[in-house]
Amino acid sequence: xxxxxxxxxxxxxxxxxxxxxxxxxxxxxxxxxxxxxxxxxxxxxxxxxxxxxxxxxxxxxxxxxxxxxxxxxxxxxxxxxxxxxxxxxxxxxxxxxxxxxxxxxxxxxxxxxxxxxxxxxxxxxxxxxxxxxxxxxxxxxxxxxxxxxxxxxxxxxxxxxxxxxxxxxxxxxxxxxxxxxxxxxxxxxxxxxxxxxxxxxxxxxxxxxxxxxxxxxxxxxxxxxxxxxxxxxxxxxxxxxxxxxxxxxxxxxxxxxxxxxxxxxxxxxxxxxxxxxxxxxx
Amino acid sequence: xxxxxxxxxxxxxxxxxxxxxxxxxxxxxxxxxxxxxxxxxxxxxxxxxxxxxxxxxxxxxxxxxxxxxxxxxxxxxxxxxxxxxxxxxxxxxxxxxxxxxxxxxxxxxxxxxxxxxxxxxxxxxxxxxxxxxxxxxxxxxxxxxxxxxxxxxxxxxxxxxxxxxxxxxxxxxxxxxxxxxxxxxxxxxxxxxxxxxxxxxxxxxxxxxxxxxxxxxxxxxxxxxxxxxxxxxxxxxxxxxxxxxxxxxxxxx
Numbered sequence: 001x002x003x004x005x006x007x008x009x010x011x012x013x014x015x016x017x018x019x020x021x022x023x024x025x026x027x028x029x030x031x032x033x034x035x036x037x038x039x040x041x042x043x044x045x046x047x048x049x050x051x052x053x054x055x056x057x058x059x060x061x062x063x064x065x066x067x068x069x070x071x072x073x074x075x076x077x078x079x080x081x082x083x084x085x086x087x088x089x090x091x092x093x094x095x096x097x098x099x100x101x102x103x104x105x106x107x108x109x110x111x112x113x114x115x116x117x118x119x120x121x122x123x124x125x126x127x128x129x130x131x132x133x134x135x136x137x138x139x140x141x142x143x144x145x146x147x148x149x150x151x152x153x154x155x156x157x158x159x160x161x162x163x164x165x166x167x168x169x170x171x172x173x174x175x176x177x178x179x180x181x182x183x184x185x186x187x188x189x190x191x192x193x194x195x196x197x198x199x200x201x202x203x204x205x206x207x208x209x210x211x212x213x214x215x216x217x218x219x220x221x222x223x224x225x226x227x228x229x230x231x232x233x234x235x236x237x238x239x240x241x242x243x244x245x246x247x248x249x250x251x252x253x254x255x256x257x258x259x260x261x262x263x264x265x266x267x268x269x270x271x272x273x274x275x276x277x278x279x280x281x282x
Numbered sequence: 283x284x285x286x287x288x289x290x291x292x293x294x295x296x297x298x299x300x301x302x303x304x305x306x307x308x309x310x311x312x313x314x315x316x317x318x319x320x321x322x323x324x325x326x327x328x329x330x331x332x333x334x335x336x337x338x339x340x341x342x343x344x345x346x347x348x349x350x351x352x353x354x355x356x357x358x359x360x361x362x363x364x365x366x367x368x369x370x371x372x373x374x375x376x377x378x379x380x381x382x383x384x385x386x387x388x389x390x391x392x393x394x395x396x397x398x399x400x401x402x403x404x405x406x407x408x409x410x411x412x413x414x415x416x417x418x419x420x421x422x423x424x425x426x427x428x429x430x431x432x433x434x435x436x437x438x439x440x441x442x443x444x445x446x447x448x449x450x451x452x453x454x455x456x457x458x459x460x461x462x463x464x465x466x467x468x469x470x471x472x473x474x475x476x477x478x479x480x481x482x483x484x485x486x487x488x489x490x491x492x493x494x495x496x497x498x499x500x501x502x503x504x505x506x507x508x509x510x511x512x513x514x515x516x517x518x519x520x521x522x523x524x525x526x527x528x529x530x531x532x533x534x535x
Contacts, residue, residue: 253360
């Protein structure tokens with residue numbers, strides 16, 4: 001309920017400031033680790049833990065980043081992660097919009113059973129599926145390929161469900177009108193239905209981006225060749241090799257986080273709305 | 283490494299029996315139950331409080347919400363690297379802060395048998411709280427303001443309004459978050475892998491970590507498959523219990 005700005009009493013203003021301050025304090029705690037990481041990545045190893053914290057290093061250095069790039073196949077990891085992310089985004093968007101539309105608006109036999117089967121896979125965590133999936137991928141000779149990382153995202157029940165729920169809300173008359181005008185099923189889909197789903201698809205795009213970028217369990221299991229690895233798994237190896245050099249570790253973490261945090265900050269509103277959307281009605 | 287059907291022998295329920303006699307499995311099960319009983323409630327209580335505060339009249343709501351949500355999008359291994367630095371027992375920032383607050387007996391965090399699991403729990407809560415806050419906010423915004431207006435006309439304090447209006451009306455959201463958070467807490471893996479590797483000893487191992495270790499490090503595929511079945515059944519049982527019990531406290535308006 002929006003009131004006029006003038007109508008604040010002193011008491012209301014006091015509460016508003018107090019609540020904001022309390023929330024700001026918690027927000028600082030939430031952002032602290034990321035800020036600390038960024039600051040530490042530019043520090044010399046011996047001053048990382050100096051107290052009070054030097055938020056802006058007195059003698060900034062890029063040597064940690066250079067170590068990360070020279071001692072680890074970081075370029076490979078970046079390229080692989082970008083490749084996986086692009087493929088996950090493409091696969092999730094095409095498959096779930098097509099499948100979601102089919103489940104919502106087309107009539108075919110066994111539709112409900114297939115849909116229920118699909119939805120029930122949401123109940124089965126990836127860790128339960130990983131052993132049989134590993135065996136299947138081994139027989140398909142997909143082990144140690146990036147395809148093993150992004151292929152499973154194609155059959156993501158959650159995003160198919162999300163798109164189906166949206167397409168259900170489109171009035172049938174609209175689709176029928178297009179059909180009567182003589183447009184084929186695909187033309188109807190691309191010219192009539194897809195333009196209506198823009199906000200859903202952009203929310204899904206951002207979600208898929210994080211899924212691809214942050215995917216960890218799949219690549220950890222399927223990929224053993226260090227040059228074919230992705231960032232999320234790769235940087236975990238920093239802890240083994242530079243176990244006491246926290247500055248290098250933080251540089252590695254910063255390199256992995258920068259792209260996703262930038263994407264997040266740019267599309268923050270869509271992001272949060274997409275998540276909120278996904279939670280409604282489970 | 284893996285033989286497929288041809289090279290393996292049928293061993294009945296032996297793998298399941300082995301699992302329940304395995305010390306790592308027992309500790310992992312206990313740890314998962316602890317996380318479910320302690321970390322999940324803390325996560326949800328903190329989230330509903332933050333979401334309720336965010337839903338009041340405050341300054342810079344959008345920026346604050348963005349800050350709370352940020353950890354959720356971070357790459358888990360990178361964030362875990364940061365936390366293992368923050369948790370560093372002798373000179374890490376967290377213990378330095380505790381010392382300045384006058385606590386001399388600071389915890390050893392990830393390297394300490396007693397504190398390894400709480401460290402994982404704290405990291406997990408930090409990572410997931412933004413998601414729960416956003417879902418709660420969506421739930422709170424679905425509550426008609428007329429309820430609150432009527433209550434304040436009747437003289438109910440903000441605290442009373444919270445307990446008698448907000449909590450019952452967001453109970454469907456709470457139910458949804460409870461189920462998803464419990465399932466997620468059972469899936470905790472990367473946190474363990476990077477922060478403690480299940481250690482010290484087996485102090486912070488979890489069922490999924492045990493399964494991964496057995497399947498892809500020791501190559502006991504049969505045994506690990508048994509563990510993942512038990513894991514799946516556990517999640518199923520917990521979810522079914524939730525569905526049955528929900529009628530008593532979830533109110534659909």
